[in-house]
Amino acid sequence: xxxxxxxxxxxxxxxxxxxxxxxxxxxxxxxxxxxxxxxxxxxxxxxxxxxxxxxxxxxxxxxxxxxxxxxxxxxxxxxxxxxxxxxxxxxxxxxxxxxxxxxxxxxxxxxxxxxxxxxxxxxxxxxxxxxxxxxxxxxxxxxxxxxxxxxxxxxxxxxxxxxxxxxxxxxxxxxxxxxxxxxxxxxxxxxxxxxxxxxxxxxxxxxxxxxxxxxxxxxxxxxxxxxxxxxxxxxxxxxxxxxxxxxxxxxx
Numbered sequence: 001x002x003x004x005x006x007x008x009x010x011x012x013x014x015x016x017x018x019x020x021x022x023x024x025x026x027x028x029x030x031x032x033x034x035x036x037x038x039x040x041x042x043x044x045x046x047x048x049x050x051x052x053x054x055x056x057x058x059x060x061x062x063x064x065x066x067x068x069x070x071x072x073x074x075x076x077x078x079x080x081x082x083x084x085x086x087x088x089x090x091x092x093x094x095x096x097x098x099x100x101x102x103x104x105x106x107x108x109x110x111x112x113x114x115x116x117x118x119x120x121x122x123x124x125x126x127x128x129x130x131x132x133x134x135x136x137x138x139x140x141x142x143x144x145x146x147x148x149x150x151x152x153x154x155x156x157x158x159x160x161x162x163x164x165x166x167x168x169x170x171x172x173x174x175x176x177x178x179x180x181x182x183x184x185x186x187x188x189x190x191x192x193x194x195x196x197x198x199x200x201x202x203x204x205x206x207x208x209x210x211x212x213x214x215x216x217x218x219x220x221x222x223x224x225x226x227x228x229x230x231x232x233x234x235x236x237x238x239x240x241x242x243x244x245x246x247x248x249x250x251x252x
Contacts, residue, residue, distance in 0.1 A: 009248045017240035020082045028232035034060035066095030073170040075247025101179040164189040167250045
């Protein structure tokens with residue numbers, strides 16, 4: 001397909017997700033079951049049953065990740081409709097690989113960042129703590145604000161590179177190695193355009209903020225029904241929308 005402008009990408013993505021409410025609801029059932037199994041695992045059940053429920057919840061999470069990657073993979077290859085939820089083994093395989101890549105991209109940098117935060121906070125407290133009384137500065141708050149800004153920049157940068165890594169995986173049969181082939185990833189980011197990718201990233205953040213803000217708060221006022229609607233329909237629908245948007249900027 002030809003290169004699409006941002007407006008067409010957004011419109012296409014919403015139509016794409018609405019084209020198969022069966023898939024939306026089936027994916028929502030997976031998310032709903034995973035959520036309830038996790039809730040049941042918070043100390044209400046002990047022993048082997050507790051462990052079994054946790055394993056089932058993790059398996060459902062892997063299944064959801066695998067389907068999201070299948071949507072991305074088929075989108076970049078020109079598909080115009082949501083994939084079927086079938087070939088479960090393939091979904092699990094893709095889901096596990098996507099989760100592994102996600103952990104490697106985000107877990108290690110975040111851990112190292114907070115270790116650095118603790119070390120620098122201790123250094124500032126020891127060496128600059130006197131400025132609290134001399135100049136009236138709140139060094140602790142100032143340090144936190146600086147690190148929060150740096151943390152946001154770090155996460156945003158990693159997220160954009162991570163999106164490029166997912167697209168590279170989608171073009172290479174989902175191999176983990178392709179997610180860390182940085183020359184190819186940066187070439188793809190340059191080819192797509194950092195501006196377009198950043199705009200997709202920001203739109204995704206806005207959509208997720210809407211879930212957590214307006215929609216989520218409104219639905220939570222409805223006992224039980226609101227939570228079910230949020231997990232069963234709205235969350236999987238927006239998952240399909242945002243995955244489609246990412247795929248379309250690299251579709252061929």
